[in-house]
Amino acid sequence: DAKTTQPPSMDCAEGRAANLPCNHSTISGNEYVYWYRQIHSQGPQYIIHGLKNNETNEMASLIITEDRKSSTLILPHATLRDTAVYYCIVRVVGVQGAQKLVFGQGTRLTINP
Amino acid sequence: GAVVSQHPSRVICKSGTSVKIECRSLDFQATTMFWYRQFPKQSLMLMATSNEGSKATYEQGVEKDKFLINHASLTLSTLTVTSAHPEDSSFYICSARGTTYEKLFFGSGTQLSVL
Numbered sequence: 001d002a003k004t005t006q007p008p009s010m011d012c013a014e015g016r017a018a019n020l021p022c023n024h025s026t027i028s029g030n031e032y033v034y035w036y037r038q039i040h041s042q043g044p045q046y047i048i049h050g051l052k053n054n055e056t057n058e059m060a061s062l063i064i065t066e067d068r069k070s071s072t073l074i075l076p077h078a079t080l081r082d083t084a085v086y087y088c089i090v091r092v093v094g095v096q097g098a099q100k101l102v103f104g105q106g107t108r109l110t111i112n113p
Numbered sequence: 114g115a116v117v118s119q120h121p122s123r124v125i126c127k128s129g130t131s132v133k134i135e136c137r138s139l140d141f142q143a144t145t146m147f148w149y150r151q152f153p154k155q156s157l158m159l160m161a162t163s164n165e166g167s168k169a170t171y172e173q174g175v176e177k178d179k180f181l182i183n184h185a186s187l188t189l190s191t192l193t194v195t196s197a198h199p200e201d202s203s204f205y206i207c208s209a210r211g212t213t214y215e216k217l218f219f220g221s222g223t224q225l226s227v228l
Contacts, residue, residue, distance in 0.1 A: 036219075038157075041204070041222070041224070042221055042222060043208075043220050043222045044157070044206070044208075044219045045219070046216050049216060099210070100159055100162055101159075101208070102159060103149075103157040103159075105156050
């Protein structure tokens with residue numbers, strides 16, 4: 001199963017773009033990259049996912065390198081409410097093809113006023 | 114987006130009692146549900162995977178007789194912590210995946226405190 005590496009913490013100024021990196025050098029060709037975030041004492045919130053191409057939605061953009069060994073989540077205009085732990089996850093296939101998500105340690109992003 | 118409801122949000126119980134946590138998918142049919150546990154300042158740890166109508170698959174090191182999982186319908190899975198002890202105190206989170214969704218949706222979590 002591919003694993004991910006993220007910096008343990010990052011800071012970003014309010015209103016600026018927050019760029020969160022993730023390394024997944026052992027990712028296989030059919031594995032997707034997912035991003036979730038968790039605000040304190042809540043369940044994780046889905047942000048975005050992608051396979052090869054860059055993706056954008058109302059929350060964020062996902063940039064995946066051509067070799068797919070790393071990716072970057074971009075929050076274009078960070079607000080104080082974006083302060084959370086951000087998890088980069090590669091989707092694995094478990095028993096019976098259940099496609100479970102295995103969480104790493106994530107990046108604790110702090111948005112400063 | 115799809116909604117997953119988890120209940121209760123917080124429970125306090127005495128050591129030796131059993132606690133049941135419910136996870137419901139409100140607007141989609143969840144063929145697969147996952148149960149996670151999270152200790153303070155740590156990441157989520159997958160406990161088990163449950164498929165509707167079949168036995169749950171537990172991760173290594175998770176006691177299946179202690180953490181009973183039932184996925185009796187396409188919208189409901191339950192986790193029962195049997196004979197709870199203080200070391201079972203944790204934040205328990207469920208997630209659900211439908212037949213067409215690629216993404217998992219998570220419940221809001223249950224904080225279990227065993228006295």
